[in-house]
Amino acid sequence: MGETALTGTQQARRDPLTVDGVELGSRLIMGTGGAPSLDGLGAALVASGTELTTVAMRRYSPAESGSLFQLLADHNIRVLPNTAGCFTARDAVLTAELAREALETDWVKLEVIADEHTLLPDALELVEATEQLVARGFKVFAYTNDDPVLALRLENLGATAVMPLGAPIGTGLGILNPHNIELIVSRASVPVVLDAGIGTASDAALAMELGCDAVLLATAVTRAQDPALMGEAFRHAVIAGRLARRAGRIPRREHALASSAMEGRAEFL
């Protein structure tokens, strides 16, 4: 004996996500999009426990400059710039290069979307952009469809992490094809991050139970009625789902299985 049993939270703390040699203590990656105020965003980020957060690259405006940057620096949260709003590999590569210059990181969340109605990734442009960015030394976190073939293709092209969607961005529909997510996880040797579509805490727990290495979400927290409370809920959900995955769930059965022994029951005559 001698060792005291660890609580679930302590175990989770000893279970960092390692990406590109960097250890992240939290497996929840929180985006900054959709928050109505910077103060509210800060509270939600802190409550979520996230250590990595996404930002978008947009035209400089003197009025707004600096504040988000300062907020993330204050809370010691690492930045993952995205290429949100790019429809072509060309635009995504240029945006990634601007982000690398502005933020001094070679990490990029690669988003190349097909249209504004679905915001779904354009597989062909995504593959093209991944190839080009990897060749230019970027660490590509590829936002992808929940397509096991495409996910593996992106990994083979050198993606640092693959990030399949649960459902389209901002829908909160949860994980529409859990089987595909499981399949992606089972074949991946890079981190798999469930990205987009998360609506509430149980969706994030499910993602982790399916074997994802992390969950990325923004809207589910930033547009919740109480973002800080929801951030906290997600922090627990991701830890719970991860622990359940590691603990190994029981198999599903068709018929009941008594957990109390049938032998030795009292008999009433």
Place this chain on the structure above:
Amino acid sequence: MNIRLNGAQHALADGATVSALVSGVTGRTLAADGQATDGRKLGVAVARNAEVVPRSQWHATALAEGDDVELVTAVQGG
């Protein structure tokens, strides 16, 4: 001379450098390596005619009449 900055007309002294433009717009003083002299991160990047100008080149890159410049920074998103 006139350039386009973030999609709008922008007047600059003839032969102004990228460094002068960034410094003028952000109100920060820049060293020759493109870093802000106040020691805080600048957090912006520049594309000139759809090509990124590395921070280290800002000082040595003169703009020309009609150049199309995008000056971007990180905002909430994703």
